[in-house]
Amino acid sequence: MSARSGGNFRRSAFALAALAACGPLRAQEADEVKAMTTPQSSLGAGIGYVSQDNTRFGQYSGLTKEGLYPLIDLDLRRRNDETGTWMNLRGRNLGLESNELRWDHARQGSWGYYLEYNQTPRYSQYTALTTLANPDSPNQVVNGVATPYELELKTLRKNFSGGFEGRLTGNWTYGVRFANEDKDGRRLFGRSGATSFQEFLVDPVDYNTRTWEANASYTDQKWQLVAAYNGTSFTNYKTNLSVTGSTSVYTPIGLPPENSSNQMSVTGGYNFSNSTRATFKASYMNQTQSASFIDVSSTGRTDLGGQVTTTFLQGGVQSRPMKDLTLIANVRYENRDDKTPVVDYFNFTTTSTATGENEPRSIKTLNGKLEALYRMARGWTAVGGIEFDEKKRNTSSVRVVSFRDTTDETILRAELRRSMSQTLNGSIAYIYSNRGGSEWQNTVTTSNTSGSNLVHPVHLADRERNLLRGKLAWAANERLDVNFVADLANDEYGGRSLGLSDGRATHFALDAAMRLSGTWTATAWVSQDDTRSTLKSCEAASSTGVCPNSAADPMWQAKLTNSSFAFGAGVRGKPRTATEFGFDAQYVEDDGKWEQGPLDPGTTPLPNTKTKRGTLKAFAKRTLDKNLSLRAQYTYDHFFSNDWQWTTWRYGDGTTILTNPDQKVHFIAVQLQYGF
Amino acid sequence: MRFFALVFLTLFALGAAAQDKKAAAKPAAAEQPADKALNGDAKCTRCHDENDDYPVLAIGKTKHGTRADARTPSCTSCHGASEGHLNHKSGSGARPKPDVTFSKTSTVPMEARSNVCLTCHQGGKRIHWQMSMHSSRDVSCSSCHQVHAQEDRVRIKTEQPDVCFACHTELRMAVNRQSHHPVREGKVACSDCHNAHGAPGEKSLVKDSINETCYSCHMEKRGPFVRTHQPVQENCAICHNPHGSNNDNLLQARSPFLCQQCHEPTSHRGGTAGLTGPGGTSAGVGITLARGCLNCHTNIHGTNNPKDISNERTFRR
Numbered sequence: 002m003s004a005r006s007g008g009n010f011r012r013s014a015f016a017l018a019a020l021a022a023c024g025p026l027r028a029q030e031a032d033e034v035k036a037m038t039t040p041q042s043s044l045g046a047g048i049g050y051v052s053q054d055n056t057r058f059g060q061y062s063g064l065t066k067e068g069l070y071p072l073i074d075l076d077l078r079r080r081n082d083e084t085g086t087w088m089n090l091r092g093r094n095l096g097l098e099s100n101e102l103r104w105d106h107a108r109q110g111s112w113g114y115y116l117e118y119n120q121t122p123r124y125s126q127y128t129a130l131t132t133l134a135n136p137d138s139p140n141q142v143v144n145g146v147a148t149p150y151e152l153e154l155k156t157l158r159k160n161f162s163g164g165f166e167g168r169l170t171g172n173w174t175y176g177v178r179f180a181n182e183d184k185d186g187r188r189l190f191g192r193s194g195a196t197s198f199q200e201f202l203v204d205p206v207d208y209n210t211r212t213w214e215a216n217a218s219y220t221d222q223k224w225q226l227v228a229a230y231n232g233t234s235f236t237n238y239k240t241n242l243s244v245t246g247s248t249s250v251y252t253p254i255g256l257p258p259e260n261s262s263n264q265m266s267v268t269g270g271y272n273f274s275n276s277t278r279a280t281f282k283a284s285y286m287n288q289t290q291s292a293s294f295i296d297v298s299s300t301g302r303t304d305l306g307g308q309v310t311t312t313f314l315q316g317g318v319q320s321r322p323m324k325d326l327t328l329i330a331n332v333r334y335e336n337r338d339d340k341t342p343v344v345d346y347f348n349f350t351t352t353s354t355a356t357g358e359n360e361p362r363s364i365k366t367l368n369g370k371l372e373a374l375y376r377m378a379r380g381w382t383a384v385g386g387i388e389f390d391e392k393k394r395n396t397s398s399v400r401v402v403s404f405r406d407t408t409d410e411t412i413l414r415a416e417l418r419r420s421m422s423q424t425l426n427g428s429i430a431y432i433y434s435n436r437g438g439s440e441w442q443n444t445v446t447t448s449n450t451s452g453s454n455l456v457h458p459v460h461l462a463d464r465e466r467n468l469l470r471g472k473l474a475w476a477a478n479e480r481l482d483v484n485f486v487a488d489l490a491n492d493e494y495g496g497r498s499l500g501l502s503d504g505r506a507t508h509f510a511l512d513a514a515m516r517l518s519g520t521w522t523a524t525a526w527v528s529q530d531d532t533r534s535t536l537k538s539c540e541a542a543s544s545t546g547v548c549p550n551s552a553a554d555p556m557w558q559a560k561l562t563n564s565s566f567a568f569g570a571g572v573r574g575k576p577r578t579a580t581e582f583g584f585d586a587q588y589v590e591d592d593g594k595w596e597q598g599p600l601d602p603g604t605t606p607l608p609n610t611k612t613k614r615g616t617l618k619a620f621a622k623r624t625l626d627k628n629l630s631l632r633a634q635y636t637y638d639h640f641f642s643n644d645w646q647w648t649t650w651r652y653g654d655g656t657t658i659l660t661n662p663d664q665k666v667h668f669i670a671v672q673l674q675y676g677f
Numbered sequence: 678m679r680f681f682a683l684v685f686l687t688l689f690a691l692g693a694a695a696q697d698k699k700a701a702a703k704p705a706a707a708e709q710p711a712d713k714a715l716n717g718d719a720k721c722t723r724c725h726d727e728n729d730d731y732p733v734l735a736i737g738k739t740k741h742g743t744r745a746d747a748r749t750p751s752c753t754s755c756h757g758a759s760e761g762h763l764n765h766k767s768g769s770g771a772r773p774k775p776d777v778t779f780s781k782t783s784t785v786p787m788e789a790r791s792n793v794c795l796t797c798h799q800g801g802k803r804i805h806w807q808m809s810m811h812s813s814r815d816v817s818c819s820s821c822h823q824v825h826a827q828e829d830r831v832r833i834k835t836e837q838p839d840v841c842f843a844c845h846t847e848l849r850m851a852v853n854r855q856s857h858h859p860v861r862e863g864k865v866a867c868s869d870c871h872n873a874h875g876a877p878g879e880k881s882l883v884k885d886s887i888n889e890t891c892y893s894c895h896m897e898k899r900g901p902f903v904r905t906h907q908p909v910q911e912n913c914a915i916c917h918n919p920h921g922s923n924n925d926n927l928l929q930a931r932s933p934f935l936c937q938q939c940h941e942p943t944s945h946r947g948g949t950a951g952l953t954g955p956g957g958t959s960a961g962v963g964i965t966l967a968r969g970c971l972n973c974h975t976n977i978h979g980t981n982n983p984k985d986i987s988n989e990r991t992f993r994r
Contacts, residue, residue, distance in 0.1 A: 034713050034734065037713075037714075037726075037734040037735065037737065037738075038713060038714045038734050038735075038736075038737025038738060038742060039737070039738060040738045041738065060859075060862070061859035061862035061864050062862055080743060081745075082743075082744065082745060083745060084745055085743045086745075087740075087743070093835075093863075099864060109740060109743045109745070109749075110746040110748055121859065121864045189968075190975065191967070191971075191972050191973075191975060192973070192975050192993065192994075193972070193973035193993050198957075208896075210894075210896050218800060220799065220800035220801075225799050225800040225801075225804050227800075227804070233892075233896065235896035235897060235899065237897065241982070251975075251993055251994050252994070253982070253994070254975060254976065254994045255976060255980045255989075255994060257897035257898070257978075257981075258902070258981040260896070260899050268804055268877065270804040270805070278807050280804055280805050280807070281877075282885075284885065288899070290899075290900060290902075290981075292981060294981070294982070294983050294984075295981075295982055296982060296983065296984035302983070305981060305983075307900065307901040307902075309901055311889075313885045315877035315878070315885075317805070317808045317877075327813070329807075329813060331808055333877065333878065333879070335878075335886060337910075339901055341901050346903055347989065347990065352990070354990075355990040359902075359904065359905075360904070360907075361901065361905075362907055362910035362911070364910070364911055368879070382815070392911075401940070401941065402907070402941065403941075423784065424782060444941065452941065452943065454941070455941055456937075456938075456939060456940065456941050456942070458938065459915065459938040460908060460911065460912065460939075476781050476782060479730070479780075479782070484843070484844075486847075500937075500938055500939070501938050508846070508850075510846035510847070512843065512846065526846070526849075528847075528849065528850050530847065530850050534930075536934055536937060538937050538942045539942045539947050540942065540948055540949060540959075540960065541942070541943075541944075541947060541959075542941065542942040542943045542947055543943065546941065548942065548947075555949070559934055559950070561930055561934060563923055565854070567853060587853075589854075591854060591855070591923045595950065597949060600949045600951060601948065601949045601951065601954055601959075604949055604950075604953065604954030604960055604961045605951050605954060607950055607951065607952060608952070610923075612854075612923060614853065640855075642855065645952055645966075646931070646965075646966060647967060649952065649962075649966065650962070650966040650967045652967070658967070
C-alpha cells in the first residue's frame with residue numbers, strides 16, 4: 002500500500018467514520034423534527050382536595066363540597082400522515098360534574114364527524130332553610146314537613162351533540178349537526194301568599210332542548226354560499242306546579258310551555274373584485290307553541306295555537322374605490338310577526354286594565370349603516386359612520402305602560418387612529434346617538450279612559466348618548482406591551498316626567514404583558530368601572546297619574562351606582578429546565594349604592610353593599626422523565642358580600658335563605674401527566 | 678356519563694388500531710424529506726426552526742401541517758414568495774423581512790394580513806368578515822389566532838376569554854361580577870354567543886338577534902305565551918346584562934328599581950325601597966328583599982296559564 006493509497010485510506014476511513022457518526026446524528030435530528038411536527042397527546046390523572054363546603058368557588062365546576070375529587074384530563078391526538086386522517090379524543094374535568102368529552106374523527110378535506118358530551122352544573126349561591134315538601138315534584142306542599150331543613154338549589158345541564166360534514170364535489174360541502182340537552186334540578190321560585198306574604202317554592206326544572214341543522218356550502222374565489230335548515234324544540238316535562246298547604250289561590254302555576262321552530266336560511270358573499278365585496282343573508286323561521294293548557298280555559302281552547310314567523314334580510318357591500326379609502330354599507334331588516342290568534346281568555350273576570358285577550362307582540366327592526374375609513378399620511382386613519390335603527394311594535398287596545406309604536410335612533414361615529422410608530426398606536430372615538438320616536442300612546446283602561454302616564458319606559462324613552470373612547474397601545478419592544486383604555490359615556494333620557502333621567506359610565510383599564518426572559522413572562526392589569534343612573538318616581542300616584550307628593554307618599558329619586566375596581570397579575574416561568582412555575586392573583590371589588598330619597602316614613606334606607614372576590618392560583622410542574630411530569634396546584638378563593646337582599650328576609654311560610662356571605666376555600670391538587 | 682366515556686374510548690381505540698394498521702402496511706419512508714413541517718418548506722426551514730425567536734415547526738402539529746391534504750399551505754403561501762429575503766447575500770446589508778409578516782411590529786397592513794387567511798378561509802362563518810367591526814378597526818386574523826402552535830389559544834374554551842379581554846377590558850370586569858355566565862369557569866366562551874368574524878345580525882352575534890341568541894340555551898323563555906311581557910319579547914338585554922351583574926340573575930338593576938323604569942307609580946308600583954317599613958307590597962321590604970317584585974309576579978317572562986282565578990295578566994301564576 003502506497004503512502005498515497007494509505008493516505009486515501011486514512012481519508013476514506015475518516016469519512017466513513019464521520020458518516021457513521023453522522024448517521025445517528027441525522028436520525029436523531031429526524032426524530033427531533035418529527036417530535037416537533039407531530040401532534041402531541043397527553044393524559045393527566047390526579048386528585049384534588051376542597052377545604053370546605055361552598056357555593057361560589059365550585060358554582061359551575063361542581064367543587065362545592067369539602068373532600069377529595071378525581072382530576073382526569075385527556076387530550077389524545079393521532080394523525081395519519083399518509084392519509085391526513087385525524088382522531089382526537091379530548092376530555093376535561095372527567096372526575097367532576099363539569100366534565101366534557103369530545104371525539105373527532107376526520108379525513109382532512111374529505112369528511113369528518115364528532116360526538117361530544119358536556120355537563121354544566123349550576124349551584125345557586127343560596128341555600129333554603131324551609132319546610133316545603135316535595136321540592137322536586139310538581140305537587141309541592143307549603144309547610145309540608147314539620148322541621149325546617151336545608152335545601153340545596155341546583156340545576157344540571159347534560160348536553161350530547163354530534164355532527165358530520167363532508168365534501169360533495171368540487172367546491173361543495175355539506176354538514177349535519179344535532180344537540181340534545183337535558184336540564185333538571187331546582188330553581189328558587191315563589192308565589193304570592195295567602196295574606197300578601199310571599200311563599201317559597203321551587204321551580205322543578207325538567208327541560209329538554211333539541212337543535213338540529215343541515216347545511217350545504219359552496220366556496221370559490223368569487224362566491225361563498227351557505228344554505229341551511231335549522232330546527233329546534235323545547236319540552237318541559239313538568240308543565241305546571243300545583244301547591245297545597247296554604248290558602249293562597251295562586252295554584253296551579255304555569256311552567257314554561259313546550260315550543261318549536263323551523264328555519265331556512267341562505268347566507269352568502271360575493272367578491273366583485275379584489276376591492277369590492279357584497280354579503281347577504283335571508284332567512285325565514287316559523288315558531289309555534291301549542292302546549293296543552295294546564296287548566297281549562299273559559300274559551301274552550303285547549304292550547305294557545307301560538308305562531309311567530311320571523312323574516313330576516315341583510316345585505317352589505319364593502320368597497321375600496323381608492324387605495325386609501327374603504328366604504329361599508331349595510332342594511333338589516335327583521336320582521337318578527339306574532340300571528341297567534343287573539344282570544345279573550347280571561348273574560349269572566351274583567352279588570353279595568355285588561356281585556357282578557359292575549360297580546361301577540363310583533364316587532365319590525367330596520368337598521369342601516371354607512372361607514373368610511375380613510376388612511377392618511379403619517380399613519381393617520383379616520384373613520385366616520387352613520388347608523389340608523391328603527392323599531393316598530395304593536396300594542397293592545399288596553400295597556401298599563403306608556404307606549405310608542407316606533408322608536409328610531411341615529412348613531413354617528415367618528416374615530417381617529419394613528420400609528421405613531423411601529424410600536425405606538427392610539428385611537429380616539431366619539432359616538433353620538435339620539436333616540437326618539439313616534440308620539441307617545443297613553444295608557445288606556447277597558448272603559449277607554451286614559452290612566453297614569455308619567456313614566457317613559459327605559460327602552461322607549463328619548464335618549465341622547467355621548468360616548469368617548471380612547472385607546473393607546475404601546476409595544477415598547479418585543480418584550481413589553483402596554484395598553485390603556487378609557488371610556489366615558491353619558492345618557493340623558495326624556496319623553497315623560499318620571500323614569501330614568503340620566504346615566505353615566507366610566508371605564509379605565511391599564512394592561513401590561515412582559516416577556517422577562519426566554520423562559521419567564523408576566524402580565525398585570527388594573528381596571529376601574531363606575532356606572533350611575535338616576536331614577537325618578539313617586540308613591541301612590543292616582544289612577545290618572547297625579548303624584549300626592551306628600552310626606553307619606555313622596556316624589557322620590559334614586560341614584561343607582563355600581564363601582565368596580567379590579568386588578569390581576571400573573572407570572573409564568575421555567576426556573577430550571579425541568580421545572581415550570583406559574584402564579585396568578587386577581588382581586589375584584591364591587592360597591593353598590595342606591596341613595597333613594599325622600600323615603601316613605603318608617604322605611605330604612607338601603608345600605609351600601611360591598612362584594613369582594615380574591616383568587617390566588619399557583620402551580621408547579623416538574624418533569625420526571627421524557628414523558629412524565631408531576632403538576633401541583635394550589636388555589637385560594639375568597640368571596641365576601643354584605644349584600645342585604647336576602648339576609649333579613651323571611652317568607653310568609655317561614656322559609657329563610659342562607660346566603661353564605663363569607664366563603665374561603667383552599668383547593669390543592671396533584672396530577673401526574675403523561676405526554677406522548 | 679360512564680356510558681358515553683366508554684363509547685368514546687372504544688371509538689378512539691378502534692380508530693387508532695385501524696390507523697396503526699394502515700401506517701404499518703406502508704413501506705418504510707425513503708430518505709428523510711427535505712421538508713420538515715409543510716410541503717415545500719425546506720427553503721425556509723434550512724434556517725428557521727424551533728430555536729428561532731419565532732419558532733416555526735409546531736405548525737406541523739396543526740391542520741395546516743396535514744401534508745396529505747393537498748389544500749394545506751407552504752410557508753410562502755402565507756408569507757409571500759419573499760425572494761429578497763430568501764436570496765439575500767451575506768454582507769449586503771440587513772436581510773429584508775419576508776413579504777408578509779404577522780408580528781405585532783409588522784408594517785404589513787392588517788387587511789393584507791387577513792387577506793392571506795381569507796384566500797382559503799373566506800367561506801362559512803367568515804363570510805361577513807369584511808363587514809365586521811373587527812375588520813374595520815384594524816384587527817387581523819393573527820391579532821387573535823396563533824398559527825404556529827399546536828393549540829391556538831383563542832380556540833380553547835378556557836383561554837379564549839383572555840384573548841378577547843385583551844381589548845374588551847370592560848367585559849373582563851363584567852364576567853367577574855357575582856352574577857355571571859360561567860365564563861371564568863371555562864364552561865361558556867365568548868364565541869358561544871358572538872361570531873368574532875362578523876355576522877349578519879346585531880352585535881356580531883351567532884344568531885340574527887339578541888333574543889334568538891339567548892334562546893339557544895334558554896328556550897323556555899321563548900313563548901309565545903297567553904300573557905306576554907312586552908320587553909321580554911323585544912330584547913332580553915332590556916332587563917339583563919349577559920356579561921355579568923352584581924344583581925342576581927344578571928339583572929341590569931335590582932327590584933323594584935328595574936321595574937320602576939317602565940311601570941307607572943300607581944297602586945303599589947311607585948313604592949320606595951327599604952330594608953324595613955311597610956309590609957306587603959306598597960313599599961319597603963315587600964318590594965325590595967328576596968326577589969322583590971318577582972316574589973309575587975313569579976312568571977315574569979310570561980305565563981301560559983289561561984285560567985283567571987286571579988290575575989295571570991300580572992304573571993302571578
